[in-house]
Every structure is written in structure tokens, then in C-alpha cells.
Amino acid sequence: VDAEGRRVFELTLRSGSRQFKDGAATGTWGFNGDYLGPTIRAARGETVLFNIHNTLGETTSVHWHGMHLPPTADGGPHQSVHAGTTWSPSWKVDQPAASLWYHPHPHGETARHVYRGLAGMFIVDDEESAALALPKTYGVDDFPVIVQDRSFDGDNQFDESSGLFTNVGILGEEILVNGTYAPYLEATTTRVRLRLLNGSGSRVFNFGFTDGRGFALIGTDGGLRAEPHGTNRIQLSPAERAEIVVDVAPGEKVILRSYAAEDLDIDPFSQRFDGGDDVFDVLELRGAATLTESPAVPGKLVDVPKLDVDKSTETRKFQLSGFNLNGKSMDMDRIDFGVEKGTVEIWELENGDQQFHNFHVHDVQFQVLKVNGENPPEHLRGWKDTVYLRPGGKTKIAMEFKDFADPDMPYMCHCHVLYHEDQGLMGQFVVL
Ligand code: C2O
Ligand code: CU
Structure with a gap:
């Protein structure tokens, strides 16, 4: 300090x-x-x-x-x-x-x-999250889990070449967790909290445990949920995060695996070459012989106030197609639009392609209102800054722009498949 x-x-x-x-x-x-x-x-x-x-x-x-x-x-x-x-x-x-x-x-x-x-x-x-009976001792019962795919060449160097036939750039064939190859985690408590981050450039992970056990989804990209959601799968596209709490038994071994991705590509050929069929062992969880008892996950977590969509003043449409956002490639010298500080906006995101994209907005956490006209699935209820866009799908989000107006310096919004972003699937906006 x-x-x-x-x-x-x-x-x-x-x-x-x-x-x-x-x-x-x-x-x-x-x-x-x-x-x-x-x-x-x-x-x-x-x-x-x-x-x-x-x-x-x-x-x-x-x-x-x-x-x-x-x-x-x-x-x-x-x-x-x-x-x-x-x-x-x-x-x-x-x-x-x-x-x-x-x-x-x-x-x-x-x-x-x-x-x-x-x-x-x-x-x-x-303070609100600190007061909850959740695992929160860093490195003891609360762990960052940064999952990345990497390929190594014959000399053990990172292979930076794009895969054949793929539309997403580099797809690694091996997994690193927190920079560790073939990782395991020894749990010493009956519950552990994993802060999952898909830190890959292009790969989608669909996480679950090999014995099918359930876990509590307690947080999304931008914070804790209103209440835990019990599930046995959580799919994360590049840059998305999920906080989960999973039960561990003494002396056991169970593997966190990434299963075939859902809704990745419409075309089976692209599904395969964009990594949608790939399965990886991500992390082995080992229970110590004796475990310290953790408290049960609270039934209520934090308040997640609903954005007041009725007072929204602007609805914008964004189409992601090829390497373009609304038909345009990113230009560092072009501001694409301006939003008014203090307002709630609705953005309609459309994936115009046969393959997946996702969408990230700087500065804000948004709420998902609709996915293909339906109410969002549980795993999208909570603060998000990056959302998966299935091929041909439409996702409606709302966000509030607060505090920082600057006519001269833009924020970005873009696909977080890094190869797409680099190729130009990005736009710039200012808050006025
Ligand atoms: Cu994680 Cu614009 O980025
Ligand atoms: Cu994309």
C-alpha cells in the first residue's frame, strides 16, 4: 500500500x-x-x-x-x-x-x-461473499483452475500452428492446469471450491466428473449466483469462468474431465475439426485419507439485482459472421458506436455462422435475457461478461453503463475465440 x-x-x-x-x-x-x-x-x-x-x-x-x-x-x-x-x-x-x-x-x-x-x-x-459459509481459504479449499490446451512440437516447444481444417486457429492436444502438465489436486477438506477459467484461445470445455457426481455452481463470470445450482456439467467457452463446489470423500480419486461440447458446430465435419468431439482429462482430484469437514453450501448466496430492462433506451443488434462484427472488420481508428452513461442497453447478438463464436464486452457485467427466444438456462443466470453463441443462434443481453464516460477512449466488444478476435471480429464503443 x-x-x-x-x-x-x-x-x-x-x-x-x-x-x-x-x-x-x-x-x-x-x-x-x-x-x-x-x-x-x-x-x-x-x-x-x-x-x-x-x-x-x-x-x-x-x-x-x-x-x-x-x-x-x-x-x-x-x-x-x-x-x-x-x-x-x-x-x-x-x-x-x-x-x-x-x-x-x-x-x-x-x-x-x-x-x-x-x-x-x-x-x-x-464483505457479502466473505460472510458466506463457502470454502474460501486460498490453496486449501479454494483453488484457481486455469485450464488451457497446448500442443508441443518434437522439441517440446509450444506448437503455434493452426490445426488443419479448423476455423478457430490453434487447438492444443494436451491440457495444462495452472501451468501444470498431468495435474492432480489433493483435497484435505470434504468440499472444495474450484474457480474454473477457460484460459484457452479457442477451445470449448464441457466440464464434468468421471463418476457423474453433481456439484454446486455458485458463481458465473462476474460474481456469485443468487443461489447454488446443482448440475453435473458446465460448458465454458474461451474466457468464461464458473465457480463450483464439489464434495470429496476420504481416499478417493475422481477426474474432472472435459466432454464433447454441446451445440458447437452445426456441420459434423466442423464440429470435429473445431474440437467439439474432443475429450480430455483435466484434473485428478484426490481425497486425503482424512478430511476436515466443510460446512454445507448455503442455500442462498448473494443478491443479484435484475437490471431494469424497462428503462432501457437503446436496443442494438450485433451479427457475428466470418471475422466481421456487423459486416465490418476491426479498425483501430473507427469508433463503431457510442452509449450514454447511466443507461441500460439491450444487445441482440446473432451468430450468423455454422460454427460457434462467443461475445465479450469490456467494462460491464451483463445479464442474459433470452437465448433463442427462451429464458436463459440456469448456468447463464448471473453476472456474465462473455457468453457462448451457438451456430445460427440469437442471444439477448442487457447491461448498464456506469461511472466512466470518455469520448476519446473506446472499450472493446468482440468474439473471445482469440483467432477470430485477432482476425478482426471486434468493435469499439465509447461511453459518453
Ligand atoms: Cu478477455 Cu477483450 O478480452
Ligand atoms: Cu468467433
Whole structure:
């Protein structure tokens, strides 16, 4: 904490190497360490200041995915951090407790920078969530689970080439969790909380346990749910998060697996080549011989106030098709639209393709109103900043633009399949 009461973080972007598996070490990028970055933690109401030092040989940026903050601190493609320089954004954290994340966002290069290892989790805490009887001791019964697909070439280096016949860019054939190959987690409590982040560039994961056990979905991208939802599957497209609580028995072993994705591509050929049929073992959960008893998951979590859609003043339509948003490719010098500060907007998202996309909006957490005309499924009820868009599907979302107006600096909205984003499936808007 500095003299002005700001919590100060130092993050150095650097290259390194890591021994993921037998054989040669793999060349990597990371924040402070060799691969990924530290879990950042800040409480609602705190002002944070980051000193981001770029020691990589090239320009990048660092975006705070899911964070409500001024556009100048957002870390999008306009906040370049050039090689050898330091960028120092600061803002007051003011949003519900959530599992957010951070990653580079240089225009046209995001997929490559994330693939090399630049990503980390950013946990926001608040009093309401701290008061709940949920597992919350970091590294003991509360774990970040950053899931990424990677391919290694014959020399154990990351293979950055796109798959054959795929429309989504790089699809890795192996899984890293928190930068660990063939990971396991030894639980010492009867319940563990997993903060799942799909940190892949293009791959969709459909998580479940190999014995079919249920778990409680307690949080979505932007915070805790109103109440837990019992399920045995949670599908996450790139950048989406889910917080789950799962029961563990003493001495047992169970695997968190990613199953074939649902609604990925209409065409069976693309379904296969875009990774929809792939199954991966993600993480082995091992129960210690004796476990500390955890409290039951509370039946009520937090208030998730419904956005007042009736007072919305603007409905916009967005079509994602090819690498274009509403027929246009991203142009750094073009602002696509302006929204009025203090208003609720409804956005109608349409996937005009035979294959999947998703959609992410900077600065806000939104609520899903409809999916193909129906009320949203349970796993989409809660704060979201990224939503999966099935082929040919329509999804209606609502969001409120608060606090930060800046006619000169835009926020981004885009497909978070990083290859699509890099190819231009992104637009820019200002809050006025
Ligand atoms: Cu996670 Cu615009 O990004
Ligand atoms: Cu896309």
C-alpha cells in the first residue's frame, strides 16, 4: 500500500522456460515467473495501482477481463505497453466479488501472447461473499483452475500452428492446469471450491466428473449466483469462468474431465475439426485419507439485482459472421458506436455462422435475457461478461453503463475465440 492508500502490484512480463513434461524445457512467457502470472487479489473499495514492466522484446498490453474500470486503465489495444517500458494503470475496484482474469490484448497478436503463457486470475473480494459459509481459504479449499490446451512440437516447444481444417486457429492436444502438465489436486477438506477459467484461445470445455457426481455452481463470470445450482456439467467457452463446489470423500480419486461440447458446430465435419468431439482429462482430484469437514453450501448466496430492462433506451443488434462484427472488420481508428452513461442497453447478438463464436464486452457485467427466444438456462443466470453463441443462434443481453464516460477512449466488444478476435471480429464503443 503506497502513501496514497493504493494497493500496489508489480508485474513484469518476461520470457522464460518451464519443464512441463519429460524431455526439453519449453520456452514460455509469464508475469513475474516463467508461465502465467500470480493470482491478484483485491477487495471491493480498494484502489489498485499496477506497475507493468514489459521486458519482452515486443509490444503487448494487459487487459483486466471482467473489470469495471475507466477505458484508459482497461488495457485494450489502445493501451500498448511497448518493449522496455512500464505502464501504470490505477482504478478503484467497485464490483461484486468475482473470479476475473488478466491477459494481453495487442491488436492482432492476442492469441499468440496468451498461448505463450500470459494470463492470470484476478479475484475480487467483498464483505457479502466473505460472510458466506463457502470454502474460501486460498490453496486449501479454494483453488484457481486455469485450464488451457497446448500442443508441443518434437522439441517440446509450444506448437503455434493452426490445426488443419479448423476455423478457430490453434487447438492444443494436451491440457495444462495452472501451468501444470498431468495435474492432480489433493483435497484435505470434504468440499472444495474450484474457480474454473477457460484460459484457452479457442477451445470449448464441457466440464464434468468421471463418476457423474453433481456439484454446486455458485458463481458465473462476474460474481456469485443468487443461489447454488446443482448440475453435473458446465460448458465454458474461451474466457468464461464458473465457480463450483464439489464434495470429496476420504481416499478417493475422481477426474474432472472435459466432454464433447454441446451445440458447437452445426456441420459434423466442423464440429470435429473445431474440437467439439474432443475429450480430455483435466484434473485428478484426490481425497486425503482424512478430511476436515466443510460446512454445507448455503442455500442462498448473494443478491443479484435484475437490471431494469424497462428503462432501457437503446436496443442494438450485433451479427457475428466470418471475422466481421456487423459486416465490418476491426479498425483501430473507427469508433463503431457510442452509449450514454447511466443507461441500460439491450444487445441482440446473432451468430450468423455454422460454427460457434462467443461475445465479450469490456467494462460491464451483463445479464442474459433470452437465448433463442427462451429464458436463459440456469448456468447463464448471473453476472456474465462473455457468453457462448451457438451456430445460427440469437442471444439477448442487457447491461448498464456506469461511472466512466470518455469520448476519446473506446472499450472493446468482440468474439473471445482469440483467432477470430485477432482476425478482426471486434468493435469499439465509447461511453459518453
Ligand atoms: Cu478477455 Cu477483450 O478480452
Ligand atoms: Cu468467433
